[in-house]
Amino acid sequence: MIDFLRELVNQSQLYYPELLRGYRTTVILSVLSFTLAMVLGGVVALIRTSESRPLRFLSGIYVEFFRNTPLLMQLVFLFFGLPKLNLPLIGRPDWFLLSPFKAGLVGLTLYTGAYTAEALRSGLLSVDKGQTEAARSLGLNYVQTRIYVVAPQALRISVPLLTSILSALFRNSALVSAIGVTELLQTAENIQERNFQTFPLLTIAGILYLTLTLPLAYASARLERRVARAH
Amino acid sequence: MLKYHRIGLLLVALLAVFAFAAVACGDDDDNAKTTPTAAAAATTAPAASPTARATAFPADSTMAKIAAKGSLIVGVKFDQPGFGLLDPKTSKPDGFDVQIAKEIGKALGLQESQVQFVESVSANRIPYLMTDKVDLVIATMTINADRKTQIDFSRPYYLAGQSILVKKENTTITKVDDLNGKKVCSVSGSTSETNIKTKAPTAQLLSLADYSSCVSSLKDGRVDAVSTDDIILAGFAAADPSLKLVGGQFTQEPYGIGVKKGKDDLVKFIDAQLDRMFKDGTWDNIYTTYLGKVEGLPKPADARAKLPATN
Amino acid sequence: MNPKDSAPAVEFRDVHKHFGKNEVLRGISNSVRQGETVVIIGPSGSGKSTLLRTVNRLEAIDAGEVVVDGISVHQKGTDVNQLRSHVGMVQQSFNLFPQMTVLQNLTLGPRKVKNESRTVAEDRAHRLLERVGIPEKAAAYPSHLSGGQQQRVAIARALAMEPAVMLFDEPTSALDPEMIKEVLDVMRDLAQEGMTMLVVSHEMGFAREAADRVLFMADGVIEEEGPPADVFERPKSERTQRFLSRIISH
Numbered sequence: 123m124i125d126f127l128r129e130l131v132n133q134s135q136l137y138y139p140e141l142l143r144g145y146r147t148t149v150i151l152s153v154l155s156f157t158l159a160m161v162l163g164g165v166v167a168l169i170r171t172s173e174s175r176p177l178r179f180l181s182g183i184y185v186e187f188f189r190n191t192p193l194l195m196q197l198v199f200l201f202f203g204l205p206k207l208n209l210p211l212i213g214r215p216d217w218f219l220l221s222p223f224k225a226g227l228v229g230l231t232l233y234t235g236a237y238t239a240e241a242l243r244s245g246l247l248s249v250d251k252g253q254t255e256a257a258r259s260l261g262l263n264y265v266q267t268r269i270y271v272v273a274p275q276a277l278r279i280s281v282p283l284l285t286s287i288l289s290a291l292f293r294n295s296a297l298v299s300a301i302g303v304t305e306l307l308q309t310a311e312n313i314q315e316r317n318f319q320t321f322p323l324l325t326i327a328g329i330l331y332l333t334l335t336l337p338l339a340y341a342s343a344r345l346e347r348r349v350a351r352a353h
Numbered sequence: 354m355l356k357y358h359r360i361g362l363l364l365v366a367l368l369a370v371f372a373f374a375a376v377a378c379g380d381d382d383d384n385a386k387t388t389p390t391a392a393a394a395a396t397t398a399p400a401a402s403p404t405a406r407a408t409a410f411p412a413d414s415t416m417a418k419i420a421a422k423g424s425l426i427v428g429v430k431f432d433q434p435g436f437g438l439l440d441p442k443t444s445k446p447d448g449f450d451v452q453i454a455k456e457i458g459k460a461l462g463l464q465e466s467q468v469q470f471v472e473s474v475s476a477n478r479i480p481y482l483m484t485d486k487v488d489l490v491i492a493t494m495t496i497n498a499d500r501k502t503q504i505d506f507s508r509p510y511y512l513a514g515q516s517i518l519v520k521k522e523n524t525t526i527t528k529v530d531d532l533n534g535k536k537v538c539s540v541s542g543s544t545s546e547t548n549i550k551t552k553a554p555t556a557q558l559l560s561l562a563d564y565s566s567c568v569s570s571l572k573d574g575r576v577d578a579v580s581t582d583d584i585i586l587a588g589f590a591a592a593d594p595s596l597k598l599v600g601g602q603f604t605q606e607p608y609g610i611g612v613k614k615g616k617d618d619l620v621k622f623i624d625a626q627l628d629r630m631f632k633d634g635t636w637d638n639i640y641t642t643y644l645g646k647v648e649g650l651p652k653p654a655d656a657r658a659k660l661p662a663t664n
Numbered sequence: 665m666n667p668k669d670s671a672p673a674v675e676f677r678d679v680h681k682h683f684g685k686n687e688v689l690r691g692i693s694n695s696v697r698q699g700e701t702v703v704i705i706g707p708s709g710s711g712k713s714t715l716l717r718t719v720n721r722l723e724a725i726d727a728g729e730v731v732v733d734g735i736s737v738h739q740k741g742t743d744v745n746q747l748r749s750h751v752g753m754v755q756q757s758f759n760l761f762p763q764m765t766v767l768q769n770l771t772l773g774p775r776k777v778k779n780e781s782r783t784v785a786e787d788r789a790h791r792l793l794e795r796v797g798i799p800e801k802a803a804a805y806p807s808h809l810s811g812g813q814q815q816r817v818a819i820a821r822a823l824a825m826e827p828a829v830m831l832f833d834e835p836t837s838a839l840d841p842e843m844i845k846e847v848l849d850v851m852r853d854l855a856q857e858g859m860t861m862l863v864v865s866h867e868m869g870f871a872r873e874a875a876d877r878v879l880f881m882a883d884g885v886i887e888e889e890g891p892p893a894d895v896f897e898r899p900k901s902e903r904t905q906r907f908l909s910r911i912i913s914h
Binding site: 250252253255256257258259260261262263266270271274275278 | 720722745746747748752753759762772773776818821822825
């Protein structure tokens with residue numbers, strides 16, 4: 123046990139610049155794709171609760187596809203599959219050759235966007251109808267009503283769910299190592315491939331992930347309690 | 354009524370958990386004791402020497418223990434053309450490394466069917482040895498100082514070298530220096546990756562999980578070159594006429610047989626067997642069978658002559 | 665100006681509406697003149713709230729026509745948002761926007777619908793809060809206000825759009841008794857200032873004092889109408905009599 127702890131400290135001291143680089147990649151990739159997923163999910167949630175049947179149907183397909191297929195498959199498709207597409211008329215545009223980071227960003231955004239869309243949709247549906255009527259009575263149009271009145275309230279209701287989605291994203295981001303992004307887990311694996319200190323290195327990586335996810339879990343629990351009290 | 358229903362559900366759930374646990378444990382035991390079922394030994398050659406040979410080893414030697422247990426478990430690659438590649442028809446691996454393993458099995462007095470193969474990817478080769486999941490690793494493993502602190506190696510049985518794979522129409526990359534400023538793919542955390550960093554410092558590295566992914570990226574135009582051991586690249590070049598090998602060997606990668614530390618007798622035994630194979634033509638035969646057709650590789654005798662005598 | 669001489673602010677022309685098989689409005693015709701305060705009374709389910717909600721098209725109609733300031737509300741080409749900005753509405757459950765301060769509640773409509781500048785909208789909002797008697801609550805959030813205060817903010821919010829007509833849909837039904845008066849006082853002041861008002865309410869006292877005219881609705885028709893003194897003291901219809909005697913005996 124003492125040896126293990128010593129090795130933990132030792133490995134951290136030896137490799138912290140490299141590990142922190144991986145940590146930074148994980149954080150940047152997760153935070154960036156969460157931000158984009160919020161925008162995407164917001165738009166999709168608004169469409170899913172809109173009055174247009176075809177749009178609701180299409181957005182439903184998006185959500186169910188990305189929630190019900192493996193993230194790894196989606197990432198591999200974006201990175202390895204897209205470049206092999208040969209579309210009629212346009213062939214294969216050069217931008218289909220996504221860099222690992224971009225493919226990871228797009229993949230995590232699309233996947234997480236499906237979850238944020240569902241969280242925000244349930245938020246939108248739980249906002250009282252009277253709010254919409256009051257806003258429409260003032261003369262606000264449909265879009266203004268949703269954006270200025272309904273969406274902010276839906277967002278607040280969805281915050282506990284969104285917190286756990288962000289936490290899942292931090293953990294899921296490890297999968298982008300499969301498409302060549304050297305994030306936190308991959309960094310730890312690369313180091314252990316050189317020095318074979320598998321256990322200490324993975325433990326360090328685990329602790330670093332916990333620095334991201336534990337505060338979220340704590341915040342989420344607190345928020346849930348607050349929402350529960352408010353109801 | 355409802356209550357009983359719930360208790361019933363609970364019981365079913367508990368049973369399911371136990372059943373799962375039991376299956377999981379069973380698996381573990383199997384792995385620890387003897388045979389991961391991956392692929393049983395090949396059956397082609399006639400059963401060789403009698404088991405009487407086992408008695409030739411000192412009673413408490415590693416060789417005697419292996420002979421007594423009646424099986425030699427060897428970690429090999431299942432996806433490396435020429436060295437260890439799974440034959441989809443027989444579900445058994447075949448190649449240079451596999452034949453070397455069979456030779457050693459024979460020398461231990463085992464039947465060919467008693468030599469069993471387990472797939473070892475780069476990342477689990479050493480863990481498998483350390484946890485006794487395998488007796489030997491013969492899986493295109495380069496002998497290096499880091500690894501020597503973890504396991505023991507036999508003397509080199511093959512000398513590979515890092516080389517470069519490009520598209521056939523590429524004329525700008527002919528040597529390792531040309532990789533500077535170019536996009537180069539290698540396997541994440543591999544020796545090859547480190548070598549590129551030192552030999553072509555301004556190359557833009559793409560690090561993927563395996564070399565087929567790298568080759569896929571090369572064909573898609575995402576990278577300009579793939580770089581790793583020549584024999585790995587030769588396998589891809591042989592399979593795909595749109596690719597070619599350039600730049601010769603710019604590193605030396607002696608492959609050794611991995612053995613868990615503390616089995617010096619087994620290492621000595623393997624070294625002796627390799628020496629015998631070099632001398633009696635066995636090595637040359639295996640080389641010719643599996644690597645003879647690959648363009649750009651030396652003749653068997655030349656290849657053998659290049660081998661360092663020790664690790 | 666005598667309200668009775670001016671042009672109608674709201675006109676119902678043979679309005680019909682169904683909910684499924686149930687016909688809730690069965691040919692309503694009536695008109696509200698500018699500056700007039702009309703209180704609609706009647707048992708629940710009589711269609712009075714539905715009628716009110718057809719004025720700003722929160723409810724669609726099946727036949728007939730509703731005209732506000734000369735504009736046919738339910739006609740296809742009518743800009744419903746434009747129309748609604750002239751028709752203020754106060755609902756039973758306030759429906760203030762909880763994520764905004766009182767001031768923001770009052771300026772949202774003017775700024776987004778009429779593109780008013782912040783200063784203009786906020787100046788008016790402060791004046792209106794003064795008028796409804798809670799100028800000190802501008803920066804407060806709705807959840808920190810009492811029910812009566814919230815409903816007064818809701819009235820101010822509707823007035824901020826400077827509407828031609830104000831609709832009140834049971835504005836005091838969700839209030840504790842001690843808060844009803846503060847809301848009715850504001851409404852009474854509004855009526856005296858000449859606002860055109862259409863009020864659905866159970867507050868007979870308010871109807872008696874503040875209404876120019878009372879409509880009694882039952883089963884989707886206007887059963888009786890007239891000045892409050894006439895309807896309350898000398899109801900002609902038997903149903904009106906029965907309704908009133910029940911209400912007053914309570």
